Amino acid sequence: MPGIRIQKIPYKGWDNCIQITNGIADMIITVDVGPRIIRYGFAGRENEMCEVESTIGLTGGDEWKIYGGHRLWHSPEASPRTYEPDNFPVQWEQIPNGIKTIQDTEPGTGIQKEMEITLSPENPEVNILHRLTNSGPWAIELSVWSISAMAPGGKGPRKNNFTIFGSKFSTINRLICLHCLA
Numbered sequence: 001m002p003g004i005r006i007q008k009i010p011y012k013g014w015d016n017c018i019q020i021t022n023g024i025a026d027m028i029i030t031v032d033v034g035p036r037i038i039r040y041g042f043a044g045r046e047n048e049m050c051e052v053e054s055t056i057g058l059t060g061g062d063e064w065k066i067y068g069g070h071r072l073w074h075s076p077e078a079s080p081r082t083y084e085p086d087n088f089p090v091q092w093e094q095i096p097n098g099i100k101t102i103q104d105t106e107p108g109t110g111i112q113k114e115m116e117i118t119l120s121p122e123n124p125e126v127n128i129l130h131r132l133t134n135s136g137p138w139a140i141e142l143s144v145w146s147i148s149a150m151a152p153g154g155k156g157p158r159k160n161n162f163t164i165f166g167s168k169f170s171t172i173n174r175l176i177c178l179h180c181l182a
Contacts, residue, residue, distance in 0.1 A: 004097045004121050011038065013057015018092060018099050020117070025124035027117070030067070032059050035090045035101035035115055037070035037148075042124065050149035061087045068149045072113045072130050075145035084108050097121060110136025 004022050011017040014032040021027075021043060028039035039047045050068035058065060064083040073082055084106040091102040098118030105112040116129040130144045 004119060006094055006099065012051070014059070016089070020098055020119050022119055022121050022124075025119065025126075027119065027126065029092075029099065029101065029117060030069075031090050031092050031101065033065075033067065033087050033089070034071065035092070035103065035113075036067050036086075037117065037128075038068060040070075040126065046151070048151055050151050059087055059089075061085065066149075070128070070146065070148040072115055072132075073145040073147060074109075074111055074113075074132055075143040077145075081109050084111075086113075105133075105135050110134060111140075111142070 004020065006018060006020050009017055009019045009028070011019075011028050011030070014030050016030075016032045017038070018029045018031060019026060020029070023043055025041065026039070026043050027037055030036045030038050037049065038051060039049055041048045049070065052066050052068045055065045055067050058067075062085060064085045065087060071086070075082075086103065088104065090104070092099050093102075095116060095118070097120070098116065100114065100116045103113040112133045112135060114131040114133070116127075116131075118127045119125070120127075128146065130146050132142065132144055134140055134142075
């Protein structure tokens with residue numbers, strides 16, 4: 001029976017990434033920047049996520065960079081709020097079957113981003129809990145916006161059903177917008 005293995009590894013110029021694998025699928029999460037799920041794929045196979053070659057391995061800087069992969073934003077999109085750089089290390093801790101990443105509170109917005117990322121021990125299913133916390137002095141209206149940049153030709157299986165506050169939605173509950181960055 002497969003199990004979950006979590007280890008810190010270097011990946012394409014970033015010294016501190018976390019690999020989560022069950023022997024069927026694996027993912028790599030950057031903790032030198034982000035956090036970003038920069039790799040997801042079947043073990044030993046190609047990456048289904050986009051990697052932007054010009055920014056792979058970079059850290060630091062005052063401008064937002066598109067690294068690729070899966071990331072957490074806040075919506076509605078508004079510059080400069082949405083484009084607060086995520087070019088610095090994030091904290092992480094191991095949780096059952098995965099990790100929790102915690103970004104420092106963004107100085108320009110007062111918002112802190114967290115992701116709880118878990119992988120099933122028996123199959124390639126990934127669950128991600130996205131959390132935004134407003135630490136600023138006033139209330140703001142925003143929403144979680146998770147973006148997955150897929151590699152050209154990549155495939156992204158997903159389930160359509162989910163539960164919020166104990167109520168099962170039976171109507172359309174999400175919008176998917178696909179566009180090519182190439």
